[in-house]
Amino acid sequence: MACIWDTRTLHFGLLFGILLSFSVTTNGLKLWPMPKLVNYGSETLYWSTNMQLRTDGSNYADSSGILKEAFERMVNLIEADHIIEAKFANSSVLAGVNVVVHSPDDTLNFGIDESYTLNVPAKGSPLYAKIEANTIFGALHALETFSQLCYFNFTSKVVELHAAPWTIYDLPRFPYRGLLIDTSRHYLPVPVIKSVIDSMTYSKLNVLHWHIVDDQSFPIEIPSYPKLWDGAYSYTERYTINDAIDIVKYAERKGVNVLAEIDVPGHTLSWGVGYSSLWPSKSCREPLDVSNEFSFKVIDGILSDFSKVFKFKFVHLGGDEVNTSCWTTTPRIKEWLNNHHMNESDGYRYFVLRAQQIALSHGYDIINWEETFNNFGDKLSPRTVVHNWLGGGVAQKVVADGLRCIVSNQDKWYLDHLDATWEGFYTNEPLTNITNPAQQKLVLGGEVCMWGEHIDTSDIQQTIWPRAAAAAERLWTPFDKLAKDLKDVISRLAHFRCLLNQRGVQAAPLIGNGREAPSDPGSCYKQ
Template sequence: GDGGSKVDVVRLEVKNPEAPLVFNVTEEYSIQLSAPTVLIKAPNQYGALHALTTLAQLAAPNTGGKRGQPSHWIPRGRVRDAPRFPHRGLLVDTARHYLPVEALAQTLDAMSWSKLNVLHWHLADDQSFPWASAALPRLARAGAYHPGATYSAQDIASVRDYAASLGIRVMVELDTPGHTASWAKGHPELVVPCRDDKGAVIPGEVGPLDPSKEATYDAVGALLGELAGLLPDALVHVGGDEVDPRCWASDPQLKQWMDAQGIKTFEQLQGAYMDRVLGMVQGLNRTAVVWQEVYDAARAASPAATAAAAAGAQPGTAASGGSRQGRLGLHPDTTIVHVWKTGQGHQLGAGAESSQQHRSSNAVQDWHQQGARASRSRRLAAAAGTGSRQGSTISHAAATPVTQPGSAAVATAQGASVAAGEARDLPWAQELGAVVTAGYRALLSAPWYLDWISWGEDWVKYYTAEPLSFSGTREQYARVLGGEACMWGEYVDAANLHSRTWPRAAAVAERLWSAASITDVASARLRLRAHRCRMVARGLPAGPVGPGHCVDGVEVSDQKQAEA
């Protein structure tokens, strides 16, 4: 206040304080900043929560105040606010490193302070399966790092309920058919073994799930059904990224099944698998979210089906004379496409071939010969060198330099089929534009991978990444639902989770909340510094934005400022 005015009351007027927490629920609010009463108006409790967050951000400590004076000052004025995008998320990875429930709760606190509203829980991956599923208990019993590094149904419910109390939805991801090496520890019958050029199984190496077995679909269906009972959110992420087809190509029984089904390419094989999985999600009355490879593979496998879906054909219907090849499981009405690739570093080498026939196996055999000779540490190092999300994928021969995530670029250069179109990636803005032009709704994460750390103020590149930077119509722009910052966990656990994530994720949060016209980096830096100091004052070890020092929740950069 000014002139000695004092705020005695903060009054909240909430029309519906028990609104259900669903996608696209309104989050708007208004604040009348005056004395002696600050008035907050909101249509529901979620807008009211955001208003209180804003009020706390506006309150500046009265560091030079005398006894009896207010401890904080707030400016006079009026605030009317609402988010630009309805989906503003943060992905956390509990497979590469187990994150205790307490760390997840602290993450939810920081998300609420930053007005993020979706926790994307990447539950399991190649490295571990930490979810203690009641339907398939052997997955965690054999696939978790440790019996204590698991999530029970009660743990998941506690995360769900605490998130809901903060206005945050929990979207779980069960990533298949790739990223499932941990499944093999408890259920080896569900994955395809990797074989060398003589047909011998390579010890310790497994491929994706086996799409030819009904047991695979029984298991996936049971897990999805169990998750749907634990988490009420309408969105279920089913993954579909980085499916390496080379172990599929090495398995004679799978190739025989493909021949019997009339499936000629691995893109069609992945499409057939995803068709079944997406049908399960629809049967649970949920909307599926898929990584962009699923869309890319379907587009490459059946352009006619993609066009038919965009034109309004019903999901699961035939689009090429009724053939299996023409089936397309994903559909704009029932599927959201998650764009994550930068579109750089996926170029083929000079003269490289890109055969999509599973019978073209010479390059696969050559690769397996190299892979069998290489040590596991060398394979993992090669996988890490490509920037792949698959930390445990079989190594890719370094015949073609790769500078950005593109785990299949080298494989394609050697002639192996790439199920998800990894060598045909577009820059992310073009990919996003193509997805929404085809009629699909989309989420964006490509410019917001927080685990790709770099020296300096890397938050600036997150803040300046404009989601709608492609040329499109108003209707197409409206299909971009928002996006997510991603903190993949290869090098992140509970010890450094918060310092790596915050306040960098808050830069993404502001980009997804604020108007596109708000782009000034200098003013954003001041807000981010102050936000970080508030986080530290609340007990969250957020990393510094730059040189300075937090005093009473405010950052100071020199002695004079501290004494002011």
């Protein structure tokens, strides 16, 4: 077996100066994210030019073709457009993969079993890798892991799998592993959103948080209120409702849920372009008019339409950064507040709680940004998930009060903060200071946020990756398997970044801050 580099013996700042050889990239240390349990041997297998998918013993019929599509994607990723020559040194030819899925159901529910076992024997005729999973979505993760075991040998012109036999058992640490995209600040075409979904699957992220609308634009069609998308930037920078259905279905087939967000009552200036009565006044245009029943009818219409498209258990209702000054400076709203014995803070609470009730009526659990908890946490629906973003310590308070939480503290997991390095993404721990096991279960996971003020199609992927991958391992890998010393993770993350590049994902170098270009000519593994 080829030698294994021990990254602990390398100086932290010098690892990128070493060109990693092919032999280094063929051992278990290069898997990303690191599985729960890994064992491997010393034999080399050779990739058949006619790889077969078998499902012997499976209860999953694959009538929708999810597994077949995933297998074909995996083969294409592994072969990477190289011309494979059918020449093998011996009979150790890997004929294919046998996938056994126990559940016949391919409905992507939150918290679904994503575990899998992957076995690659070193001997047998015919020789098949075996994947066993309770659900098709665990099998999808297994195929991704399997793809990272295989490499093209540029000397023999064949694909090889080193270090067989392999035995891998794996499952996620957290059920919610998210990435936010923002299509209000800059429009992202449907193929770009799909490319982001594809890239998420490589590091086993499973929730695309779609921050669809904001002050700047309202790009999505709402059939119940068709003038809302008058607030789009232009006629072409829009999503039809069928586009949204297409994106959701595309994501689901990759094991990714789509979380839709409408941020209320703030961040809503664009809503009034089509329906100006939603504004407090034409000169003071947000938040939504708390005194106007039409505001809540529109929210109800949006969520009614969403319930036909976005099948994820949760909807995100925002609730952050609400400046209520327009309510108190608009005479009729001020009068309404007085008549209902409310001040502006009471109005804010009233709006959020009423929006929550509308969402609940459409079958959703609710996610709200942390300001709602900070201001009136004891009044929130028990079906609320509090989304942290302002800083550390919030999750600890949320779960102590019995609510669920998602962690996205901006100093560590905001991708638009270009000074936030991959090291901070990797070391950010969602369970900081939460030691009670029951409370730990209330932390659903975390999310990295790609806010769109300074990104569009031209630079979104290199702003997301590879820093999002660092967070992805924190959310997937068991705590005791996470690197305690960052020297032990650099070479593996560098390898994964180069793998993303090879798969057509414009992942930026690790060296420097987010989205920096390579500083000098050189190997991908040096950057």
